[in-house]
Amino acid sequence: MVKKLSGEPLIVFNPKLPKLSKNEREVLRLLVEAGKLIVPIYKLQENPKFPGANFYPHDASKEEIQKAAKTDPGILSHYTVVERIEGKLVATAYHIKYADLLRPIAEILNEASQICENKEFSRFLKIQSKALLEGSYEEAVIASLKKKPYILDIFIGSMDHDDDQLLFTKASFQAWVGVMDKEGTERLNNYKSIILSARKIPVPTERVDNYDKVKAKVLDVVVFSGLLAKTKFVGINLPSNISIVEKFGSEITLFNQPNDLRMKEQIMPTFEKIFPREFRQGFDSEDLRRGSLRYIAMHELSHSYLYYRRAEKNLQDLFMPIYELAATVLGFRMAGILLLKDRINNKQLESMIVAFLCRSFYLAEQSRVNKLMVNYTLGGIIFINFLLESGALKQLKGIAIPNFMKVFIALHDLFRILEHLLASGTRQEAADFIKKYG
Amino acid sequence: MTKIDVTPNRVKKTVYLTANGLSEAKAELEFFKNTKRAQVAELIHQAREYGDLAENSEYDAALEEQAMIESRISELENILKGAKVISDKHTEDFVVIGSTVKIEMDDGIDEFTIVGRVEADPSEKRISNESPLGLALIGAKKGEEVEVATPIVRYKCKVLEIK
Numbered sequence: 018m019v020k021k022l023s024g025e026p027l028i029v030f031n032p033k034l035p036k037l038s039k040n041e042r043e044v045l046r047l048l049v050e051a052g053k054l055i056v057p058i059y060k061l062q063e064n065p066k067f068p069g070a071n072f073y074p075h076d077a078s079k080e081e082i083q084k085a086a087k088t089d090p091g092i093l094s095h096y097t098v099v100e101r102i103e104g105k106l107v108a109t110a111y112h113i114k115y116a117d118l119l120r121p122i123a124e125i126l127n128e129a130s131q132i133c134e135n136k137e138f139s140r141f142l143k144i145q146s147k148a149l150l151e152g153s154y155e156e157a158v159i160a161s162l163k164k165k166p167y168i169l170d171i172f173i174g175s176m177d178h179d180d181d182q183l184l185f186t187k188a189s190f191q192a193w194v195g196v197m198d199k200e201g202t203e204r205l206n207n208y209k210s211i212i213l214s215a216r217k218i219p220v221p222t223e224r225v226d227n228y229d230k231v232k233a234k235v236l237d238v239v240v241f242s243g244l245l246a247k248t249k250f251v252g253i254n255l256p257s258n259i260s261i262v263e264k265f266g267s268e269i270t271l272f273n274q275p276n277d278l279r280m281k282e283q284i285m286p287t288f289e290k291i292f293p294r295e296f297r298q299g300f301d302s303e304d305l306r307r308g309s310l311r312y313i314a315m316h317e318l319s320h321s322y323l324y325y326r327r328a329e330k331n332l333q334d335l336f337m338p339i340y341e342l343a344a345t346v347l348g349f350r351m352a353g354i355l356l357l358k359d360r361i362n363n364k365q366l367e368s369m370i371v372a373f374l375c376r377s378f379y380l381a382e383q384s385r386v387n388k389l390m391v392n393y394t395l396g397g398i399i400f401i402n403f404l405l406e407s408g409a410l411k412q413l414k415g416i417a418i419p420n421f422m423k424v425f426i427a428l429h430d431l432f433r434i435l436e437h438l439l440a441s442g443t444r445q446e447a448a449d450f451i452k453k454y455g
Numbered sequence: 456m457t458k459i460d461v462t463p464n465r466v467k468k469t470v471y472l473t474a475n476g477l478s479e480a481k482a483e484l485e486f487f488k489n490t491k492r493a494q495v496a497e498l499i500h501q502a503r504e505y506g507d508l509a510e511n512s513e514y515d516a517a518l519e520e521q522a523m524i525e526s527r528i529s530e531l532e533n534i535l536k537g538a539k540v541i542s543d544k545h546t547e548d549f550v551v552i553g554s555t556v557k558i559e560m561d562d563g564i565d566e567f568t569i570v571g572r573v574e575a576d577p578s579e580k581r582i583s584n585e586s587p588l589g590l591a592l593i594g595a596k597k598g599e600e601v602e603v604a605t606p607i608v609r610y611k612c613k614v615l616e617i618k
Contacts, residue, residue, distance in 0.1 A: 354610075
């Protein structure tokens with residue numbers, strides 16, 4: 018059962034958990050309590066009426082903010098709120114601005130750290146607690162990357178930028194709390210071993226190689242709060258800071274219950290709507306549930322091949338949609354390798370593509386009312402239009418029919434374009450490409 | 456009256472095993488037949504003594520384990536019946552079962568050993584001879600480019616080295 022509090026950025030899942038010790042149960046209870054307390058902070062940050070949410074003064078233009086940032090770079094920091102004080106734009110760090118609300122969360126994390134019998138996780142919770150009070154979020158991410166896998170898991174802090182539609186810079190507060198799905202984690206790591214060891218080629222200097230430093234886990238989620246309760250992501254790849262990735266590696270986290278929720282709210286209703294009955298008979302909901310989780314797993318694994326040093330700077334505001342779509346497209350290509358090695362079958366690969374098509378059509382339809390997922394929506398629309406142009410997808414009176422063989426040929430061509438944009442493309446090239454297919 | 460056999464004609468496939476794989480399969484079969492069978496029989500016997508079989512979860516779990524053991528025994532017996540051992544010494548002129556191959560495909564270089572399906576584990580660099588990649592590579596020579604295809608995926612693959 019999923020409990021969503023109406024209007025509140027909080028989702029409480031009720032997964033079937035493995036047997037936990039008394040100490041683990043007590044620590045989990047505290048983590049859930051801390052995770053829920055992110056809600057009031059996030060509510061101060063979000064504001065769908067303004068593209069810059071509450072991160073900037075509502076009357077400030079993009080140009081004014083960028084100009085002010087030349088004298089105060091803190092204005093464009095991921096972790097500051099910008100306010101107008103006596104007519105001047107001033108940046109205040111999150112840990113100062115929201116200190117009163119962050120303190121109780123830090124205290125609970127400290128309490129959890131003190132009682133936790135697993136020394137390494139206890140140490141991590143202490144760093145996490147300190148990060149909230151001092152704004153040392155990256156220190157907490159590094160500590161998370163260094164710790165060994167543990168049955169309990171938490172992320173609490175500022176990460177994704179989806180709420181900032183003005184400059185795509187400000188990170189929103191969010192939290193997840195979950196319990197390790199051992200079987201799912203093993204499966205994901207099995208894919209990782211096949212995929213990340215099969216592409217040992219000289220890495221061009223413009224790309225960061227971190228293949229040996231990728232961790233992966235699957236969680237049964239207990240709580241999503243803050244921005245995550247709105248985006249309901251099924252997979253996350255941390256960190257986004259490329260220099261941390263290069264030095265400390267990265268970690269992929271997949272979420273079981275949010276995938277089930279996405280199936281119910283987005284994938285299945287869209288599947289029923291856009292595909293003809295004969296086509297639908299080839300897939301049941303379990304095929305698509307696994308297809309959805311699998312394509313997201315492959316998407317996140319693919320990010321490891323797409324850390325181009327200059328891409329974000331070159332493509333600016335168009336970086337995210339190109340980067341995210343490239344990861345999905347490469348993910349499908351790599352799933353092809355799993356198929357050739359008998360790790361998945363044709364039907365499983367087709368289910369991945371069908372699940373992504375459903376997600377893309379759903380986001381395209383929702384884009385009229387929901388601007389939050391703009392980067393993913395744009396990627397989905399480009400994907401659909403590219404397939405339509407190549408003849409891999411036929412659409413007639415709202416009904417879609419894919420030709421999977423042609424889809425795979427189109428994926429190859431699409432990835433070449435996206436990879437070029439990430440490696441050495443300019444913002445203008447990206448804009449032209451988006452204008453053609455977006 | 457002639458009885459009609461409605462069971463489908465099953466094509467018996469040869470199962471290829473390395474010498475190590477063969478001895479492991481034999482040891483596993485022996486362990487299941489001589490040790491596990493007796494252990495699970497004892498578990499069933501103990502569970503019966505708890506009484507009321509309808510509400511007895513230990514009894515259900517033991518029965519489930521027994522079914523799993525019998526299924527594995529039957530599977531191993533079938534494997535060993537049709538097993539063919541892959542020779543340690545094989546040609547390096549072209550790819551055979553047992554070859555370790557270095558290939559270039561989809562902008563990546565990969566190396567793995569081709570084994571029978573029983574020992575296949577792509578995450579451990581062991582690919583089945585019955586997989587699309589294994590099928591396409593068997594018989595290929597060094598430097599040769601082969602096409603690997605399934606109904607939806609088509610890749611070109613170049614053999615760089617055979618060991």
